[in-house]
Amino acid sequence: MPASLTDEELLSAAFAGDERAFGELYRRWQGPMFRFARQMCGLDGAAEDVVQEVFVALIENGGQFDPSRGPLAAWLYGVARYQARRRLRADGRYTALDEDRVDADDDGVNGDETYGDGMHGDGMHGGGMHGGGMIRGGVIGGVVDVNMDVAAVLDRRLSIDLVHRLVLTLPVLYREALVLCDLHELGYAEAAAALGCPVGTLRSRLHRARALLAEKLRTGAARRGIA
Amino acid sequence: MTCQECQPLAIDLARGVPPFGVGGAVQRADVLSHVATCKRCAQWLREQEALSEALRAAAEADASLAAPPSVEANVMAAWRARQAQRPLPVANADRTTPLVATSTSDRPGARPRAYAKEVPEGRTRIAKARAFRPTWRAGRAAAFAVAATIVIAALTMVSLRWLNPSPAVDGRTNNAANPSTAPAAPTALPPMNGRPDERAGVREAARVTRAGTNAAVVEVLPDKGTKTTKGRPAPRGANVTRAAHATRRGNTTRTTRAASVTRGASEFSGPAFVLLPYVEPLRPTEMRHIMRVRMPRPQVAAGGLQEGSADDAVLADVLVGEDGTARAVRIVQ
Numbered sequence: 001m002p003a004s005l006t007d008e009e010l011l012s013a014a015f016a017g018d019e020r021a022f023g024e025l026y027r028r029w030q031g032p033m034f035r036f037a038r039q040m041c042g043l044d045g046a047a048e049d050v051v052q053e054v055f056v057a058l059i060e061n062g063g064q065f066d067p068s069r070g071p072l073a074a075w076l077y078g079v080a081r082y083q084a085r086r087r088l089r090a091d092g093r094y095t096a097l098d099e100d101r102v103d104a105d106d107d108g109v110n111g112d113e114t115y116g117d118g119m120h121g122d123g124m125h126g127g128g129m130h131g132g133g134m135i136r137g138g139v140i141g142g143v144v145d146v147n148m149d150v151a152a153v154l155d156r157r158l159s160i161d162l163v164h165r166l167v168l169t170l171p172v173l174y175r176e177a178l179v180l181c182d183l184h185e186l187g188y189a190e191a192a193a194a195l196g197c198p199v200g201t202l203r204s205r206l207h208r209a210r211a212l213l214a215e216k217l218r219t220g221a222a223r224r225g226i227a
Numbered sequence: 228m229t230c231q232e233c234q235p236l237a238i239d240l241a242r243g244v245p246p247f248g249v250g251g252a253v254q255r256a257d258v259l260s261h262v263a264t265c266k267r268c269a270q271w272l273r274e275q276e277a278l279s280e281a282l283r284a285a286a287e288a289d290a291s292l293a294a295p296p297s298v299e300a301n302v303m304a305a306w307r308a309r310q311a312q313r314p315l316p317v318a319n320a321d322r323t324t325p326l327v328a329t330s331t332s333d334r335p336g337a338r339p340r341a342y343a344k345e346v347p348e349g350r351t352r353i354a355k356a357r358a359f360r361p362t363w364r365a366g367r368a369a370a371f372a373v374a375a376t377i378v379i380a381a382l383t384m385v386s387l388r389w390l391n392p393s394p395a396v397d398g399r400t401n402n403a404a405n406p407s408t409a410p411a412a413p414t415a416l417p418p419m420n421g422r423p424d425e426r427a428g429v430r431e432a433a434r435v436t437r438a439g440t441n442a443a444v445v446e447v448l449p450d451k452g453t454k455t456t457k458g459r460p461a462p463r464g465a466n467v468t469r470a471a472h473a474t475r476r477g478n479t480t481r482t483t484r485a486a487s488v489t490r491g492a493s494e495f496s497g498p499a500f501v502l503l504p505y506v507e508p509l510r511p512t513e514m515r516h517i518m519r520v521r522m523p524r525p526q527v528a529a530g531g532l533q534e535g536s537a538d539d540a541v542l543a544d545v546l547v548g549e550d551g552t553a554r555a556v557r558i559v560q
Contacts, residue, residue: 034294051294055302163285182282214274
């Protein structure tokens with residue numbers, strides 16, 4: 001199966017009965033779907049479930065896919081987003097979607113629960129850290145500087161594990177925008193199509209997500225005396 | 228350019244995406260000139276650039292993540308099953324796909340997510356696991372309904388006991404009402420301190436339960452094995468209809484009969500109970516039973532409850548708690 005075929009061409013071939021085309025489509029998209037679900041839910045098992053649900057949905061409804069309404073990637077991300085939300089809701093970890101409640105939610109996630117595992121958890125002791133030698137006993141070493149900023153914290157190469165944990169504390173609306181745009185590097189138009197919202201709304205959510213993430217980094221670092 | 232206009236554009240600048248990718252030179256220059264004069268926006272831009280770098284590092288770290296092979300096997304099995312179900316003949320579709328129950332992963336106990344079943348015609352059909360999933364919402368609602376029912380039932384029982392206290396069964400009340408009645412010595416009524424069903428001569432028991440109260444009135448005739456149900460004073464003096472279930476046991480036969488008896492409150496009036504010493508008083512919510520027994524008069528006299536030395540028997544009501552221990556007694560005749 002030539003790799004140059006587009007997703008839409010592969011889908012057409014698959015629904016014409018070509019199993020190899022469907023296999024190629026799966027291999028092309030299972031990784032991004034898995035990563036997206038994992039970044040949204042934080043669990044491998046949930047991500048596996050989401051991937052399977054996405055492709056079962058493709059098997060059942062892919063025949064009605066209309067390329068004129070958007071790329072297949074946006075459709076797949078849309079299904080994955082829906083399934084991830086279902087999973088979060090089922091697990092009781094669904095953060096309020098109402099933007100009016102976001103500030104209240106932020107107060108909740110800025111607490112010790114947010115940073116407790118992130119700063120002192122096992123992930124900090126393992127190979128998850130970049131710039132080895134910065135972490136001693138789960139606490140980033142260095143001189144405490146009350147006036148530090150996010151850049152200072154990140155210049156010290158805070159762990160990727162911490163970034164993942166903080167992303168998981170964002171409200172789902174903002175998390176989706178951040179994951180699609182920054183972790184999956186989708187364009188604004190494609191991400192907006194996946195989320196089913198205008199580009200302006202997406203940019204607003206992304207702006208808010210990044211501001212929240214910076215605030216969490218700043219607050220968490222200040223509480224832990226990190227500079 | 229104001230700070231409010233600058234900050235969203237600074238995010239794009241930090242991310243390196245349009246409008247700064249192509250044709251955004253003017254806006255880029257505007258942002259940079261504003262940042263040069265605004266300390267707050269300069270810090271914002273610096274933070275966003277650091278954040279973009281961290282997020283890119285996180286994305287690169289995740290780049291190797293992929294679903295395990297078991298998921299691919301499940302999806303491909305579902306695909307083949309679906310193709311076999313399609314009404315039109317299709318190429319590469321295996322029509323003899325055996326029964327497949329796909330599971331989410333290799334984890335033990337993982338819930339099946341999709342099923343492919345063989346049907347009699349040799350074709351297969353797929354049913355999404357959605358149809359097999361338990362309806363958690365319905366389960367939660369049912370559990371809530373059961374819990375609510377239990378709570379309501381418990382509250383009803385407590386309130387009924389509170390509203391319909393047994394006026395003559397609380398030993399403390401009786402003592403207060405009859406201060407001249409001396410309690411019997413603990414050795415006076417030894418048979419009453421044992422469990423009722425363990426007493427010699429007790430062959431049958433009949434139980435009457437009246438709606439609205441937990442008390443039961445039982446008359447035990449130790450010799451003949453016959454018994455009669457008796458009522459207890461209705462707290463509010465109204466007539467009470469009771470269902471009396473009496474059981475008679477012979478050597479080879481067993482008969483159960485039920486009778487509905489309507490009695491007036493005055494019929495059950497009588498002397499107050501006398502609290503037996505050295506026993507714990509009844510709790511307000513404790514189930515109470517009144518057993519009518521025939522006691523030898525000398526034994527009653529030894530307990531100080533009644534004078535006399537004749538050999539005949541005396542009818543007495545014994546108040547028994549949930550644990551089967553006699554708590555109080557009253558002489559009926």
